[in-house]
């Protein structure tokens with residue numbers, strides 16, 4: 001199966017989960033919902049800028065997650081692939097950890113939404129690991145399973 005279907009479906013699940021979190025924040029407080037709504041694209045942009053620009057899939061227009069590589073190629077120039085520095089890894093991961101952890105305090109106040117959020121998140125992660133990472137050429141990726149045996 002093409003990586004595009006799992007690549008895109010995992011992103012859709014991810015954004016539905018984030019949408020559920022934002023819905024809960026909006027029901028608690030309008031400003032909180034707005035702040036989180038702005039933080040989501042900002043966080044992704046910071047991560048994509050620091051991480052995806054160094055990925056060989058951007059230049060070859062074959063991003064395993066489909067959408068992210070396309071966005072980066074429209075906004076920035078790709079740079080030579082190389083190992084991620086500690087600073088790049090840190091700056092890339094913190095925004096994503098933030099948008100997942102930040103809404104938990106309010107999300108847990110609605111147990112149904114809390115469960116839906118985590119089921120969708122975990123489903124997205126499983127789909128990525130099974131259908132997307134296998135065959136990925138970004139062997140510098142912190143989560144790459146192909147480091148020792150790249151067959152992409």
Ligand code: SF4
Pocket residue numbers: 051052055056057058062063064065066068069136138141
């Ligand atoms: S494969 Fe991963 S690191 Fe490479 S461009 Fe796509 S999202 Fe970014």
Ligand code: SF4
Pocket residue numbers: 064065128132133134136137138141142143144145
């Ligand atoms: S190894 Fe997986 S998480 Fe890393 S860039 Fe490739 S597809 Fe994305």
